[in-house]
Amino acid sequence: MNEFADAAVLASKLVLHADATLLEIVRRSLEVSLAAVGCASVLGLSAGALLAVTRFPGRKLCIILTNALMGLPPVVVGLLVYLSLSRTGPFGGWGLLFTPTAMVIAQIVLITPIICALSRQTLEDLWLEYAEQLRSLRVTAFGSLRTLLWEARYSLLTAILAGFGRAIAEVGAVLIVGGNIAHVTRVMTTTIALETSRGDLALALALGFILITIAMLVNGTTFVLRELADCDAR
Amino acid sequence: MLVSALPIPFRNSCPILPLTCVEVDYQIGTTVLLEALSFTLSAGGPTVILGPNGAGKTLALKLCHGLINPTRGTLRWSDAAHDMPGRQAMVFQRPVMLRRSVAANIEYGLAVHKVPAPQRAERVKTMLELTGLVALAGRSARVLSSGEQQRLALARAWAMQPEVLFLDEPTANLDPAATSAVEELIIAIAATGTKVVLSTHDLQQARRFAAQILFLHRGRLLESSAADDFFKQPRSAAATAFLRGELWW
Numbered sequence: 363m364n365e366f367a368d369a370a371v372l373a374s375k376l377v378l379h380a381d382a383t384l385l386e387i388v389r390r391s392l393e394v395s396l397a398a399v400g401c402a403s404v405l406g407l408s409a410g411a412l413l414a415v416t417r418f419p420g421r422k423l424c425i426i427l428t429n430a431l432m433g434l435p436p437v438v439v440g441l442l443v444y445l446s447l448s449r450t451g452p453f454g455g456w457g458l459l460f461t462p463t464a465m466v467i468a469q470i471v472l473i474t475p476i477i478c479a480l481s482r483q484t485l486e487d488l489w490l491e492y493a494e495q496l497r498s499l500r501v502t503a504f505g506s507l508r509t510l511l512w513e514a515r516y517s518l519l520t521a522i523l524a525g526f527g528r529a530i531a532e533v534g535a536v537l538i539v540g541g542n543i544a545h546v547t548r549v550m551t552t553t554i555a556l557e558t559s560r561g562d563l564a565l566a567l568a569l570g571f572i573l574i575t576i577a578m579l580v581n582g583t584t585f586v587l588r589e590l591a592d593c594d595a596r
Numbered sequence: 597m598l599v600s601a602l603p604i605p606f607r608n609s610c611p612i613l614p615l616t617c618v619e620v621d622y623q624i625g626t627t628v629l630l631e632a633l634s635f636t637l638s639a640g641g642p643t644v645i646l647g648p649n650g651a652g653k654t655l656a657l658k659l660c661h662g663l664i665n666p667t668r669g670t671l672r673w674s675d676a677a678h679d680m681p682g683r684q685a686m687v688f689q690r691p692v693m694l695r696r697s698v699a700a701n702i703e704y705g706l707a708v709h710k711v712p713a714p715q716r717a718e719r720v721k722t723m724l725e726l727t728g729l730v731a732l733a734g735r736s737a738r739v740l741s742s743g744e745q746q747r748l749a750l751a752r753a754w755a756m757q758p759e760v761l762f763l764d765e766p767t768a769n770l771d772p773a774a775t776s777a778v779e780e781l782i783i784a785i786a787a788t789g790t791k792v793v794l795s796t797h798d799l800q801q802a803r804r805f806a807a808q809i810l811f812l813h814r815g816r817l818l819e820s821s822a823a824d825d826f827f828k829q830p831r832s833a834a835a836t837a838f839l840r841g842e843l844w845w
Binding site for chain 2: 500
């Protein structure tokens, strides 16, 4: 108990004094996850919008697949990306394994299905409501898509935040493809795992505080966005 | 007065009317919903598509507006460019409001119509005044009452100054006061030279508006005549019964 209290005090000091190591890890975490969310948003929203408004053979299968992929286990994603990027893998020549880029790729694979599935549902409901009116106004296909994305902005931001929450908090995938190398690929979650097993609880706890704060911020923002979306939809 | 303040509508040298429908069928699967519709919509006073519920009035409007395609038969507009944005518009029974302000809803149609931005603002302002929505301009469109939403839908359509405006039972869900406000607007729109094509099951409303009546019953066009002739002397038994207020299914 005493040890825990000591660690907590030390952790608070690390946070309050903006410890350099701590900041570096937090910054890398945010960089990796934000980059992944950026790419996954472009991919996921485009795919979600296409699935929502187009009709083609195999569409249902795509939707089922996307929904199923939402629950991808991070370690499996890590393993698959590891195999693809390792020397003998198909993309081994790029030399990306154990770099932040590899971590970004793994997180993209992990969260694109989440953003795609959530945005598909939102956009499809909206399309049902708007399709006739937009056709009546002779809005082009591209214009309709733009209108849909704008009209659903709050719900789509919620979907993106769900992706971000998943990316920033996962440990399995980034640990495998990043290798948890100090000053290169060490992020909050991998550091917590490592420092806990090494017994350096202060740094692990300090990072834990920050991670929890970020998670709460994300959830709070999601709540506010939902309220805004409800206001808009009424 | 305000109506005269409207800019002179942009009109192509070739008007899109008349619209000629020849032997138009519409069916879903094996169910025939509209059968052998033949009629002409010409410029002039409002045309009212009259008939009981389920007669196919909404489908007929959607066919004319190009939202659905006929299974058989042809629809021919006078101008091949009839599908350009803004040349024809439709207001639905349940208006679809975009999730933005009242003013932005009107502006949206104008933006699609590629009206330059400075003119857009001017036209939005005029429309808000004409439809009595000035006080609500900044309000979210989706919190308006049904009557206000219907007026906004009319404003959005009218702002584009279409040559033909299709109205699908525009007052079906409204109370008498809101109905009268919407009807006044429709009269004002018709007065600016827009051809109004309105569907209704309300006889009194048909009497108030119609220059021409298309009487639909069970998916068939039983009468197409001048309103005066129709109300004085309907030719079909179904129309006679409908005018007497007897339900015909």
